[in-house]
Amino acid sequence: MSYAPSDRQVDAILADAVAGTRISAADAHRLLLDGDLLELGLAAQEVRNRFNDPAIATYNVDRNINYTNVCVYKCRFCAFYREPGDPEGYLLPFEEIGRKIEETLALNGTGVLLQGGVHPELPITYYEELLGYLKSNYPEIHLHAFSPPEVKFIARKERMSFYDVIARLKAAGLQSIPGGGAEILEDEVRREVLAYPKCSADEWIDIMRQAHANGLRTSATMMYGMGEGLEARVEHMERIRDLQDETGGFTAFISWTFQHEHTDMQDVPETFAHEYLTTLAVSRLFLDNVAHLQTSWVTQGKKIGQLGLQFGADDMGSIMIEENVVSAAGTAHRMSQDEMEHLIRSAGFTPRQRTNLYERLVTREETAPLARKYRAALTPANRDLASPLPVIQ
Numbered sequence: 001m002s003y004a005p006s007d008r009q010v011d012a013i014l015a016d017a018v019a020g021t022r023i024s025a026a027d028a029h030r031l032l033l034d035g036d037l038l039e040l041g042l043a044a045q046e047v048r049n050r051f052n053d054p055a056i057a058t059y060n061v062d063r064n065i066n067y068t069n070v071c072v073y074k075c076r077f078c079a080f081y082r083e084p085g086d087p088e089g090y091l092l093p094f095e096e097i098g099r100k101i102e103e104t105l106a107l108n109g110t111g112v113l114l115q116g117g118v119h120p121e122l123p124i125t126y127y128e129e130l131l132g133y134l135k136s137n138y139p140e141i142h143l144h145a146f147s148p149p150e151v152k153f154i155a156r157k158e159r160m161s162f163y164d165v166i167a168r169l170k171a172a173g174l175q176s177i178p179g180g181g182a183e184i185l186e187d188e189v190r191r192e193v194l195a196y197p198k199c200s201a202d203e204w205i206d207i208m209r210q211a212h213a214n215g216l217r218t219s220a221t222m223m224y225g226m227g228e229g230l231e232a233r234v235e236h237m238e239r240i241r242d243l244q245d246e247t248g249g250f251t252a253f254i255s256w257t258f259q260h261e262h263t264d265m266q267d268v269p270e271t272f273a274h275e276y277l278t279t280l281a282v283s284r285l286f287l288d289n290v291a292h293l294q295t296s297w298v299t300q301g302k303k304i305g306q307l308g309l310q311f312g313a314d315d316m317g318s319i320m321i322e323e324n325v326v327s328a329a330g331t332a333h334r335m336s337q338d339e340m341e342h343l344i345r346s347a348g349f350t351p352r353q354r355t356n357l358y359e360r361l362v363t364r365e366e367t368a369p370l371a372r373k374y375r376a377a378l379t380p381a382n383r384d385l386a387s388p389l390p391v392i393q
Contacts, residue, residue, distance in 0.1 A: 003230075005029040010035050014035075018047065032230050032233070035281075037278055041312070056351075057315065057352075058314065061318065062109050062318050065101075067097060067116045068117050068119045069090055069117050071117025072120045073118055076193045091119065094130060098137055106376075108364060108371050110353075110356060114130075116150065124160075140370060142355065147181045148181045149180070149181040170216060174216070175216070176218060176357060181198060182220065186235045188232075222237070225268070226265065244290055253283060253292070255279060256296035296317070298320055302335065307347075316340060319385065320334045364389075365390050
């Protein structure tokens with residue numbers, strides 16, 4: 001299939017998108033090539049407001065817990081993984097993961113993202129026991145866990161189908177699946193960056209299809225700026241849209257730019273804010289069946305992340321209590337809940353905390369009892385993220 005840019009005028013494409021008429025992948029390519037940034041942003045905001053309350057921008061409070069950094073794969077863009085047997089490799093004890101969850105609850109959190117390298121020695125029973133331990137001890141926390149490459153490896157190790165692996169994990173306590181491992185869903189690019197062995201584009205899509213068939217919601221992601229062409233980015237977005245047409249299982253689309261420091265791809269030119277905002281706006285115009293788009297302040301910085309709320313995004317993502325993968329590549333940002341709300345408010349929106357699946361909004365009064373219960377779990381490194389708790393009347 002060709003993903004060459006269409007011959008249509010940008011104005012006509014934007015008019016269709018704003019009117020609710022589906023644009024093609026070729027149209028999206030034309031917008032990426034020739035769209036004026038501000039015009040793209042204005043059109044993307046109109047589409048955003050069709051899906052979401054124009055006055056509100058949301059965020060969530062959670063953390064990324066990387067339970068292991070041991071990985072059998074050697075993706076060129078990754079500075080986080082360690083090969084099996086490396087003295088810097090680790091596998092966190094369940095109790096330590098539990099302490100991280102307690103600190104998340106102390107900071108008004110509602111969920112965690114559990115994701116690791118693909119550890120060759122972990123059977124499916126390890127994942128079941130981990131989920132069982134966490135749900136037994138912390139039933140209030142939402143477990144968003146185990147990306148498609150992890151599911152694929154478990155399936156291969158246990159000689160099970162993707163569907164059956166996910167069904168067993170769901171029975172053990174899994175509540176949703178993150179979109180990690182997608183990078184760019186185009187196999188030539190995946191082979192170039194050594195991501196193909198861990199998951200082909202078709203395998204990533206099929207694992208998400210099987211998750212949706214199991215009744216689990218998932219997120220969709222795209223990491224770009226690895227030297228791929230615009231055709232590959234457009235193909236990626238079309239794969240996401242096609243599966244959403246089929247299943248309706250994606251909650252949100254989150255895209256970010258490749259961070260190259262400490263990786264095997266340090267010669268790849270940096271992707272700057274103009275291209276990031278252009279891509280964000282075009283994805284909002286193209287993904288006419290995905291309700292929510294997040295900004296990527298973690299890679300772009302707080303100000304560009306905030307600006308993304310004017311280019312089609314309705315959500316700022318997490319305050320990011322902990323993040324290890326992007327930070328390993330040289331980019332580290334985090335913020336308190338108070339700062340997150342200040343950024344959203346100063347961008348012209350009312351800030352509202354949401355749950356991990358966007359199904360409802362959350363108040364600090366609601367999270368305060370657990371925050372009080374686990375206040376002692378705050379570590380010195382994260383005490384500055386804590387807000388005053390509401391006064392009990």
